[in-house]
Amino acid sequence: MEKKDFKDSLLIPKTDFPMRGNLGKKEPVIQSEWEKKDLYNLVLNKNKDYPQFFLHDGPPYANGSIHAGHALNKILKDFIVRYKNMNGFKAPYLPGWDTHGLPIENALTKNKKVNRKKMNLADFRNLCKDYALEQIDIQRQQFKRLGVLGEWEKPYVTLDKDYEAAQYRVFNQMVKKGLIYKGLKPVYWSPSSETALAEAEIEYKDVVSPSIYVSMEAKDTKDKLPKHTHFVVWTTTPWTIPANLAIAVGPEIEYTLIKTDGKHYLVARERLEALQDILDWRQVTKVQNIFGWELEHMTYKHPLYDRISPVILGDHVTTEDGTGLVHTAPGHGEEDFIVGQKYDLEVYCPVDEQGLMTKEAGKRFAGMYVEDANEEIIKALFEEKSLLGKFDITHSYPHDWRTKQPVIFRATPQWFASIEIIKDEILKEIQTIEWYPSWGNVRLSNMIKDRGSWCISRQRTWGVPIPAFYTEKGTAILDPKVIDHFADIVEKEGSNAWYTKEVKDLLPPGYTHPDSPNNIFRKETDIMDVWFDSGSSHHGGMLDRGYGYPADIYIEGSDQYRGWFNSSLITGVATTGKAPYKTLVSHGFVLDGEGKKMSKSMGNVVDPNKIADTLGSDILRLWVSSVDYQADVRLSNDLIKQVSESYRKIRNTMKFLLGNLFDYNDLKDRRDFKELNDVDQYVLYRNNELIKEVKDAYDTYRFDLVYRKITNYVTFLSSFYLDPAKDVLYIEKADSIERRNIQTVIFKVLDTMVRLLTPIIPHTCSEVYEYIPNIEHLEDAYLLDMPKVEELDFEHIELMEDFTYLREDVLKALENARNEKIIGKSLNAHLVLYPKSRTKTLLEKLNINLAQAFIVSKLDIRHTGFGKHKGKDISMDVLPAEGHTCDRCWQVVDQVNKDGICPRCESVVESL
Template identity: 55%
Template sequence: MSYKETLLMPKTKFPMKGNLPNKEPERQQQWEEENMYERVQERTKGRPLFVLHDGPPYANGDIHMGHALNKILKDIIVRSKSTMGYHAPYVPGWDTHGLPIETALTKNKKVKRKEMSVAAFRQLCEDYAREQIDRQREQFKRLGVRGDWENPYITLTNEYEAQQINVFGEMAKKGYIYKGKKPVYWSPSSESALAEAEIEYHDKRSPSIYVAFSVKDGKNVLAGDEQFIIWTTTPWTIPANLAITVHPDYTYVVIEEGRQKYIVAEGLLETLKTELEWENPTVLKTIKGRELEQITAVHPLYDRESLIILGEHVTLDAGTGCVHTAPGHGEDDYIVGKQYGLDALCPVDDKGYFTKEAPGFEGLFYDEANKAITEKLEELGALLKLQFITHSYPHDWRTKKPVIFRATAQWFASIENFREDLLQEVRNVKWLPEWGETRLYNMVRDRGDWCISRQRAWGVPIPIFYGEDGEAIINDETIAHVSELFRQHGSNIWFEWETKELLPEGFASEHSPNGTFTREMDIMDVWFDSGSSHQAVLEEREDLVRPADIYLEGSDQYRGWFNSSLSTSVATTGKAPYKAIISHGFALDGKGRKMSKSVGNVVVPNKVMKQLGADILRLWVASVDYQADVRISDDILKQVAEVYRKLRNTFRFMLGNLNDFTPSTDRVAAEELPELERYMLIKLQELVNKVRKGYDDYQFASVYHDLHNFCTIEMSSFYMDIAKDTLYIEAADNKYRRAIQTVMYDTLTALVQLAAPIIPHTAEEVWDFIPETNADHVQLTDMPEHAAVSEDERRLSRKWDQVMAVRDDVLKALEKARNEKVIGKSLTAEIILYPDADWKSLLENAGDLAKLFIVSKAGIGGDKQTAPASAETFEHTAVEVRPAEGETCARCWTVSETVGNDEDHPDLCEKCAEIVKTHYSQV
């Protein structure tokens, strides 16, 4: 007889290897064919609504690791909410307007924009954007992200643009929209104004110069033979200089060095001695800054005056305390210049070249003009010092080239008019991490008015008409009409139709007595596009609602989408568009460096999925502290893959041991379960509670660790190890065996439901093998409910926690005995425990100690004081390990003195012999 055939070994077709790269696409195809998103929505209809509003990624190029991190985090949230009592639709979106698509066509596709109409070029932009959407949509779906992929929101669609026009109109109606000429970030490389959100800072090498301005009229305060010294790192702005600003409360000094008299701030005199290599400057006079007001100086390059004015923005951090002021090239300069009636002179054109308003430098690119201007200043004797410095300088985030401040006529949203409302709404929002509140609060508090116009072709037109007198016309009638036209025909008509065709029929205005109108040809800032999504998506769609429960994006969106959405929503509704903000960090390489193609450290999501599978990538996302910057590398992914392997093996072991278990007939009632099994179900409930809290608090790393620890420690290292003896050796219908299977069934079902939001492909695969589930897909079920642990259960748990502590001691003693060659495997051992008096009854009531400790024989001797010298002593017990007496059973491998007692089965212990004779007589 082969006793091996009498053992109930695990049997399952669930494969050991996941083969995720090949199996996941098949699973996703199944979900698509079964309309899984719609089925989930139908199942949860009527529950409390939970809306995570998708911040639209830009429709250009393959997805990168930041995209994967973002979309997987969102999917984990939406999947968990839909199984925790909510109706959680997910509508993905795309941002489609803006310069990158124009650039992709003109540079990469070699489209000759100048040779076609604006409308024709815009149609090419739309076609390209839709191609990119299709490309990215497939990649996002490959991540396992569940959503309404066939009905996403896209910022170029008619209905979206129509609602965006309504947002603009409402802001204009409230007086928040105005046109003004003031300095804005201007990108010569893009030939367009930029918003603060489109600026990033990089190091730049710039000339640093000190320039002397001779006093023209000292107003009886100065003698007239002095020179003001200014300092600047932008020599190209000197032609636009109209003033020198001093602080009204600072003390200034007239000093004599050599034969020249200079005026500088007293607080910077010592620094300037070193900088300008003054040997022995003599202070001739001290003057308060306010006394210098209205004094005039001579512009060092041109025959015009530079006025001395007062400004609170002057500091003593660097320079001379006398600030070169060009109102056409700086925000502070513009503001203070406006108070003195100074023009916003800007002698630089859209491409960054000097105009005729800068005599002597016309036609020079601004950056190249630095050298020519510096040389001219030196020739005229006005240059005191030239050196070069490397400093942080604003760059266009798209072209990566430097920007300038340039005064142009632009459309603005006046933040000042509703700033306090914005700040109050920031306080009302829940922030994760908490520092996000301070970050956005400070941004809103300190930001200037929002420049919303762009001088490009690909975007939503600014719906402004102009009368014959040049006055802007915008009212409820024009806004409603343009919005409806865009909803019917799309915004391209703005560039195709005549102006009169865009106006309401019979429209008249006092600004155009002859009935002639023109229209604005600038487009809106793309941040106005995406920032209008609360209206164009949350209000437009019947399955969503405003405010959303959550906006979740990268930390760069505090200055981007979080900010623009807040501004447009508060301006139009008085409320924030979101109840909570969650932000995540950036994906870095394994060494914490920014990913770069030139460095060769880019980890590509598509490549990871082809090699390891989406569930490994998703498990990595769950494992990291996503609120900070996160690292990813091949080594890190290997570690995550090892955790996945352990989870999968745990699932497989339980499936294998449930192969002969039918829950409807074999389940053991809860009240009939032995204490150890009840203890494991308590542990399972504690896990359920912890995991649900982790999902509720958006702390997915804790979910990851709790699931991993439970599978590897509570199950693999403890319970499954103990259970093997009973599962394999006892008869199939043995009640204790069925009790273990009952626990394993409930545990496996719960674990799969708990893990499904993170590893949905694997969870569905396991679910297919679990007998008698209550749904054909795990994602069509709810997570186990949170339940309080009763006092009786807590007492039982405390008892078994103590038993587990003794078990740890026993394992240590067995390991030492094995190392000292006292025993071989643990089943060759007999242990005798010598517990403290108050632990003795605990162990006496713990059931079969030999099974618990996986030894052949176990008993309790006296207390710790009576333990032999050979025993290992621990805190609550001493453990004596010695070889078990008897022979090894050929079936259960325990050492027993009963081996040989049965004549028919002399190689078996009495227990195994009885099982074989009773249940396997035909074997």
Template identity: 55%
Template sequence: MSYKETLLMPKTKFPMRGNLPNKEPERQKQWEEENIYAKVQERTKGREMFVLHDGPPYANGDIHMGHALNKILKDFIVRYHSMNGYHAPYVPGWDTHGLPIETALTKNKKVDRKKLSVAEFRKKCEEYAMKQIDRQRDQFKRLGVRGDWENPYVTLTPEYEAQQVRVFGEMAKNGHIYKGEKPVYWSPSSESALAEAEIEYHDKRSPSIYVSFTVSNGNEVLENTEKFVIWTTTPWTIPANLAIAVHPELEYSVVKTGGEKFIVATELVDTLAEEFGWEDTEIVKTLTGSKLEGVKAVHPLYERESLVVLGEHVNLEAGTGCVHTAPGHGEDDFVVGQQYGLDVLCPVNDKGYFTEEAPGFEGVFYDEANKSITEQLDERGVLLKLTFITHSYPHDWRTKKPVIFRATNQWFASIENIREELLQEVENVNWYPGWGETRLYNMVRDRGDWCISRQRAWGVPIPIFYGEDGTPIVEDETIEHVAALFREHGSNIWFEWETKDLLPEGYTSTHSPQGTFTREMDIMDVWFDSGSSHQAVLEEREDLQRPADVYIEGSDQYRGWFNSSLSTSVAVTGKAPYHTIVSHGFALDGEGQKMSKSLGNVMVPNDIMKQMGADILRLWTASVDYQADVRISDAILKQVAEGYRKIRNTFRFLLGNLHDFDPATNRVDRSDFREIDQYIYVRLQDVLKKAKEGYDSYQFSNVYQSVHHFCTIELSSFYMDVAKDTLYVEPENLSARRATQTVMYDTLVTLTKLVTPIIPHTTEEVWAHLPGVTEESVQLTDIPEPVAIEGADALREKWTHIMEVRDEVLKALEEARNNKVIGKSLEARVELFVSGETRSLLESAGDLNGLFIVSDAVIMGEKESAPTDSHVFETISVRVEAASGEKCERCWHVKENVGEDETHPELCSRCATVVKEHYSHVV
């Protein structure tokens, strides 16, 4: 006779395998049809707001692992807060202006820009950008990121551009905007000025030269035959040299060697003598740098003089202590040049070619001129040494080509007047990780003026008019009028309409007696675009608010979006646009190398989702220390998938054992729980508390680790294993069985809600199989608060020790199995030799047979009296032998009372009673 039908075995339609690549798109389609985002917002309306402001990715190309990491982290934060007492809207955004789109059209799409007007070209840029947005939006949604995808913010939209113009106008009114000629990062490959945030550093091989400048007017401190020695790695800037800078407080020496006299810093004499191979050196004179001010030297290439000036920027870290100074090609050079009234000579054009202001080199590309300039210096006998060095050098982040410092007329945003306010706001912000505060603080402290003008077509025009006398006009009246026009028509009108049509009707100015005006044709830096989003998005949209609660972006944004947003916000509102900054690292391959197509180590989010599913990618994101650089590879993802499988199987086991449980009628009050049930309930509250603390502090790996450990160790390897006998064998409505199911139900509901921000596709599937739930989606619920349980500490301490004892018993059982003493653990009799506190704990633990999953567990005498063949551990001795009796065909326990019931001779007394009382109709 088969007794299988009398066992309450697990039943569930929740599949063992997730089949995520196929099921997730179906789930996402369902969410979209049900408009789950709107339902979440409606449910939480009226709560305290929590706003995560999306830093806009650039609308060009497929998303990469950095995008995936960033967007998934944001989704964790937003989903958690919407399930934890907040109203948390999420408005995604896109950055759409700038050179990459221009380049994509001209190079990839073969658009002939010369055949188009500026306005026509801009329209093609817009069309391209919007297609890229659609492309990326689908990929972001495939990650499971929930948001207002149909109403994102886009930097090219009229309402955004209008608010950006207002930000510019407000900054100008407050004296933070000016036009001036200064050296700025200039990209010959882009033919445009660049901001610091558009610079990245790569190694570059450059010539390293030492050049002598012969004194022409010693100013009564030097002789005209003596020579200053300078060092530079940019020979191409020598034609622009106008001065030599020395430090006023450093000591300089006139060194005689080989019949010549050279002037260098005293501290560097020995080093330079070795560098140049000087022999028989003699210091004939020393004097401080301040004494050298006003001395003049002959330019090594041209018939003009170079002035010796004083500069605090001069140091002894490299070179000679005498610094080659070209005010048109260096920031420090420019500053000291202004102090001495020097010209801003810049003989290099927009494309990087020398102009006729550099006689002998006209039409030569600056980098190619290094060789010919060095050769001429050598021919003139002023080149002391030439070598080559490889050093970190600034490059255009878009074209990857080297940039130069070049003086041009540009528009600048000055932070000088608000630097202290900026620094104070940095201190007021919450930082994750903490070092972010120091990093941004130092950047703001040391930052110069921000060049915001670009000589390109695709961007927001700088809303400046010029009077007939050349005076820039930026007034509230003109700014508001342009902003209103842009809001109504878009910024293309700046390039389509006549200047007079862009001005307010009847506008007059003392700077234009004839009533004619011109306009600025440069556009704004893209960082000014995105940096204005606090006004153009947070202030513009009714569903958001300023300041945002959190900005979270990659660590490169300390010099980018975090920085530009802070500058514009403090300039306009006096406050930072965010309460909290969270930064994350970069995604690297499994060996910690940067991903590169040439290396073949690129991991593509779309490919991962097709192979494994978005929830695996999301679980990987939760498992890593994202605030540092993170590694991802097929092997790492396989480990994550194994962790996912264990969590999923835990959910499946719990669901399977709730098939006959109705939470409305079958719940057992906690006061009736067995102690083991109470312990698991206490541990559930611990996990809940720790995980919520992890979410609150943006430490998502703590969430993952606490849930994963609880599922695999305390549930799967302990509680669920111990509970099987009660769940399967005992009568359906036995109080102990219903108590276990109550714990399992609460555990499953809590865990499902708790990990919904991380693996929402999976938890939505769990939710669909849960008995007794009324909400249509787990996303429309709140994560519960941990429950304080009286006596929790004592219970936790007691059962932690009991589990340690259990581990030792399991080791003894394993050894007995290996020695063929027993087969399965249910064939064993375990004798425990314990004393003291451990004995008391075990005696009060309840069913030891169930705890150790054996047929007979007996507490014997003191540990010291244990037989010599027992297994001795620190607190107990364990003796394992085969249990006496017969195997029950229903519960598989080995019992001496099997066969005592004549009706069911194959069963033990317990099973015979259960079958007769509850299953007489079956068997």
């Protein structure tokens, strides 16, 4: 007789939701749907009555395809914006782009073979603009491919005329407050780029430099030292020796006069022992000690020139290295300049914009590049018997981050913004900001404390021109009325008007100045530092666009403490008295799998565009959520594979939940929490805790915690709840209380997962949401709100926690029995439990179907005896279950009917 097939009587999961994500192909389709629906604005309209939360986008530079760092940054921002929009805020996202500066000039020169020196400046700037807009189009599509929603068709761009006009008005407010001035001061100067550089444009590399010890003979010792005393100085930049105008000593440092080789030398007492070894001073006689403050105003003769210079006091002098006497060239060093100002020293700089020594350095050195001049100057010092020692040392030296060539400190006429005047105000504002990580407060505070002024001028073409004029007498004019007038012109025509219009058309009608009796004026040729461009975005890209001030949050890479965070803070406080951000979050850099910097030459670059197009941007987004972004993070194909496995588990779990809801309607079939058994209640309790913990993590920008909490919950759900639930979901009657209880739980769990994960993997959640049966669907999962934390009265929480440990002990025992060939699958098992006192109480109090929870066919509890397998407060035996295997539920039972099914299954089948 042929056996009946009961397959059709089982409630096998039903869903068309595909197992394979196929995200690389599917995501562009989903994104196309988002655009058709105008999902971004649907969300903002839904939230129109909510308080605004504004994340201000730090503008990436418009040059080249996006890299992994861009992807990390933009995805983190999208996490924040999406979460806020789902949690009671209206959170618009306005992308921005930084478009001026040297990289675009270089790209046109190198890549497009444009000879800018043969072109009209305005025409060259138009080429730069066109190139920048092309780059924006490329990057915009790549950012959108990552699933980032925002005002993509109306971004703020630093070359837009409205933005430039806003920048001029920020600049003018600073002019009116007396914060902008022109001065001669040493700045980072790049000979390779022929321009001043900001600190943010500097990177440090180890180089080998000549380190020299030089003696400079005293002229006037104030009768405190022998007449022919030699002051000993040390430097690693011999090319600055021609610019030496002083020797600085520490006022409280004790110096020692020694005699060796028939000469008197003065060095710091603490450095004498080291210098004896370095300079091979074998016979040393100590003559006297003297404090630094006693040396002030002594004089010495320069070893190479007929120049008498003073000994001065400087608090920057230390005895950590060198000689304790510091060679001082005010035209070539920040500290040298500052101390030189106190003593009215000339800001002397015999080096031109190409890094060549000028004729002021003398015929012997004129025209030599500074590095080449090193050896010639050392040779000259040797000839004058002033060179005491020369050694090569490896040290960290500043380089131009674009050309990778060394920079120099060089005094040039530049425009500056004074930090000193508003420093206290800035430092006070820093204390009002919420910092992630907390050390950001100290880092930015120290940068501001150490900063006296900001060089805001650059000797380039592609940028926002400084709106200054020069009179017939050479006087620099920075007149608020003139700047206001020009800002109005820029608002209509853009900053290129500076290059296309005559001077008379740029000045207000009838403008005169006493230093130009013939009304002849000359335009400034410098442009503004690009950090002033982007640092003005709180007006051009925020306040003037209707988003208010300050922003709720800035989030960028940690390099922006000396870049955008810094310049925005200065201009923001200067113009409004308040910091431009309430919260500041910084992230690290993306390194390869071994922790090395990514480099095309090393072949270790991981392309985010390739990951998005093959594996899917949700995989990349899940990776971003998995890392502790506040430090440097690692990205490799192997790491992406690991994240892909986590994604697969999440997707499979969601598919299982969907499949078992095909006949469930939450409005009609939902069971009350109190009607559920303890396992069901415990899963919902854990789900409720998950909501609380994940929302807390989102609120504190701990996305790695979001990832860990959710993936841990998915693992718990699969092993603890879903496997045992199959016995009810597949076997019992469709509308049985037990089955509806479980469906109530899994609907709630699925709903929670979709909402909590939408900021992280929006494409997948959008897709899952479409497949949830028997609900009234919104346009997209993104229109849902974050789940709310409920007040659940669950009295058995501690007992259930203990039960999870008991279950682990049972599963180990079953696994051991399987390895010993006592049973096959766990449904072949007859489990015998021997609980001790605490576990006995636990089993008596909990409302649990134990056999179902352990996925065994038979279970006995015995209160005497001991089992073979030991657990915590329990022992157990695993025996083969004896009886018949039901052809429908596969449990081993005492009896089956003529069709081979157990009484439970028979009752279900008869009811169909």
